[in-house]
Amino acid sequence: MHIDGTVPRELNGVYLRNTENPLFESIGRYHPFDGDGMVHMMSFCDGEVEYRNRFVQTDGLRAEIDAGAALWAGLAEPPSRSLRDGKCARGRMKDSSSTDIVVHAGVALSSFYQCGDLYRLDPRTLADLGKESWGGKFPTAGVSAHTxxxxxxxxxxxxxxxxxxxxxxxxxxxxxxxxxxxxxxxxxxxxxxxxxxxxxxxxxxxxxxxxxxxxxxxxxxxxxxxxxxxxxxxxxxxxxxxxxxxxxxxxxxxxxxxxx
Structure with missing residues (x-):
């Protein structure tokens, strides 16, 4: 990564950002919220900076990769246009986990803009760590956008x-x-x-x-x-x-x- 100037050696840590990034063309009209979750990471350590990004490996993204096309209608379309059952309060939607990311107990958790699963990532490598379960007590209704x-x-x-x-x-x-x-x-x-x-x-x-x-x-x-x-x-x-x-x-x- 090219850097203009000098990064202070005292600045150490990780900056995480979650964004929408659609992998497949949408079913019908596209809304910016429909994109698949992609987490961006900038790591600062001893004056050096590292950047990487990763798609959040949601159940929906994995299913669409297997199908080679979008399977769920987005926010601008009626849920009935989805080709499979989905999640969230609206029903028949893909939980894209593209809204927020927080770090709890040393693990990064990405979330969806309605109610869905929390997906676990290593905050430094962005390695996929699966879905949060809270010891088998994760609510069936999911968790809303901002914890x-x-x-x-x-x-x-x-x-x-x-x-x-x-x-x-x-x-x-x-x-x-x-x-x-x-x-x-x-x-x-x-x-x-x-x-x-x-x-x-x-x-x-x-x-x-x-x-x-x-x-x-x-x-x-x-x-x-x-x-x-x-x-x-x-x-x-x-x-x-x-x-x-x-x-x-x-x-x-x-x-x-x-x-x-």
């Missing part, structure tokens, strides 16, 4: 969502990769939360007024609507709180894509 790692405790915080009641779950994974807390969170209906936040003692969840039309979902149509007259709700729950411990605070209608 949070508390560097102070080593815990990983997450949520997932579904199109059926209670619509949301919240969980905590220990620094030893054990699922130690997992509770249902009642919502008025199916929602599309994307991110969460946390403090040393609490986790922050959200109920945004942008979600799928419930009547259309019953017909297999996933059309998103922003409800301008519906307040935004922010939920605060103790890190190890029960379902009934969450407190909701209303504010003006808005949508939170990412917490800072």
């Amino acid at each position: 949070k790692v508390d560097e102070r405790t080593g815990e990983l915080l997450f949520f997932n969502y579904q199109t059926t009641a209670p619509y949301l779950h919240y969980g905590v994974v220990s620094s030893q990769c054990e699922l130690v807390h997992y509770v249902p969170i009642e919502l008025p209906g199916a929602r599309l939360p994307h991110d969460m936040a946390f403090t040393p003692n609490y986790s922050v969840l959200n109920d945004c007024p942008l979600f799928w039309d419930a009547d259309l979902i019953e017909r297999g149509i996933y059309a998103t609507r922003y409800h301008r007259d519906m307040p935004m709700r922010i939920g605060i729950i103790p890190r190890y709180g029960a379902s009934g411990d969450i407190r909701w605070f209303e504010c003006r209608p808005t949508f939170v894509l990412h917490w800072i």
